[in-house]
Amino acid sequence: MSLKRLSVQNLRNLSYVDLELAEHLNIIYGANGSGKTSLLEAISVLSLGRSFRSRKIKSLIKSEQEQLTVFGRLVVDGEQSVEMPVGVSRDRQGGGQIKVDGCTVSSASQLTEHLPLQIMNGHSFQLLEGAPQVRRQFMDWLVFHVEPGFLSLWKDVQKLLKQRNSVLRRDKIDPLLLAPWDKELAVKATQLDQMRQQVFDRFLARFKALVEDFIAIDGLMLSYYRGWDREQSYSECLEAGLNRDIDLGYTRVGPHRADIRIGILKQPAAEVLSRGQQKLLVSALRIAQGAVFQEITGRRCVYLIDDLPAELDSHYREVLAGWLDRLQSQVFVTGVERDVLISAWPVQSKERTQSVFHVEHGMVTTCETAPVDTVNKPTEYEVGQ
Template identity: 35%
Template sequence: MIIERIDTTNFRNSPKNSLELSANLNIFLGKNGSGKSSVIESVYLLGFGRSFRTNKLSSCIQHDTDSFSLFAIAKPTAASSSFEYFKVGLSRSRTKEFLCQIDGERGKRLTELVSLFPVQLFTPQSTDLILGSPKDRRRFLDWGVFHVEHSYSQLIRNFKTVLKQRNALLKNRNLDLKQVSIWDQKFCDLSSDLSVMRKNYIEEFKPIFSEIQAKFLSEFQVELEYNKGWKENESLVDAMQARFSSDRHMGITSVGPHKADIKFKIAGRDASEVLSRGQLRMIVAGLLLAQTKAFNAKTGSTSIFLLDDLGAELDESRRELFLDELVKTNAQVLVTAIDKEQLKFTNKYDNKKMFHVEHGSVKEE
């Protein structure tokens, strides 16, 4: 997918912006606090339906206005697509009303919108993928499977519904064991399907990541270990039975795909114990790039890659290597920097646009 144009109204500190983007590289320059990250954030919203900077979408509404809106014209890159262009939009009001439309049709599910925009994000906080909670790593994994397996979205929705129902039963003082047994069977069936999809994706992903990390950090060999959410040599039925008493006491289901995780190891040790902050950033860059390549290979389409403050904790040679590899994937790239010096190596790229951001206003140079 390529975004040809994006319009924002009352978004963050900007009353209105209208940007015509390059299909390849887009560079946004400006001082800290100028509004560069808000440009990245608006595109991120199309790909995720939420912000990466706040849990409250109301914070994205410009002061003294009632709502913000985003509108984009995008062009599919997959050869199989029957559409020439998509016109999409979303808005959010202070009363929490959220509207999403695709080609003029309102009331679309958010998953329909985000499935159109395979967006990846790299920021100074992206090391949370390794240093953060298992939830961050499950989110990374689910992004990959969601964008290559059409049935995954419905599968994970069904799983979350069953998990919620089982937890509600566990919290009920008058526990009906017959009801628990029925929901346990549904839980195990969905868990099996979910875990198979995730594991297959990881196995296809590993060699792509291994090749990239050899370029990005050749002095180390990072191994990925997938934990499906219960012991490898134990059936889920046995795991649930063994923990039933404690789960009943806590009112939660303590094993299953919702507890899955990915571990990053170097010679048996956690990568976080071995690598510096800058090295961790390069490993995360490699992970995201590998996911982009896996998406390209599986779908025949290209992704949108957002790089916010690329200069943070990456020296010039690593910035250049990362951006070079990204450009090779034909991804549409949006990158922010404080000044041109941080990205002076981009002079070698032909198909690019430069934008200057000041006080929320974005102008093409």
């Protein structure tokens, strides 16, 4: 999947942007505060219905404007001639519309399905130092994209847990009342766990094969924790923990507590690694995910890499760029200095198409793609105002 065209209106400092994008590498450079991250946020609106930076839509809409609009044309992998229009509008009152291929859809998950994104930015460190929820979401990204039944199963489990928790909070609880909920919950939770386990095993094999290229870490261990005791079935766990759950007023263990444990010699990775090493590890995790996604579905995901040079020296910038190049994915990469970004990628290959964009005060200019040591002249204005 790749994004061929991107039009943005009234998103942060971007009043109006209309760009033709390269199928592979899109380099976005400009001074601090010029609008580079905002451009990436616009792409994330087309995939998630919102920004990766914040769930608050009001801060995303340009000040003094009522609504933002992002429109894109996707090219389906393997069918270069088939284009799919997608569009999202959001207003200050919380209203909005999502359109996929000409039809209004009710859920952003339908956007996500068509435009699978991997995002690497300052928040990526959360994958190592954040709460289990961050790693669970990371794992579920892949499960969602490769297992068609995942989303409805996940929703069923959430609903059953909510119902069970509301029963647990009643003054008087009849365990017999809980039995039917628990039975159904146990069946679905077990299915969800099996789906996650299978996808994780596949992911781990791929990750192990590539991580050493990024960073050699002695004793690095990744393991999947399903959210409850390995030795017990989920129904046994629910039964054994019932009194404790009644005291707490919620279900303590289950698939809603699943995690990926990332440790180095039994220490959490975030406590042992330097910032640069953490960035490499997180990058390896995201590259492995994109690679497995590609192996299983035959489709490519899109990578947004905000501020590539931060915390990475030139060698590791090249390692990361080299892997992205091998995946042949569409990449949007930002940074202040244009040449630092361009020089990270392997010397122009015939298979790769690339574009360079300069962002200045919310205006985006398409530049000629030229070798690193020549000056880029803007060729066309893509931006109004």
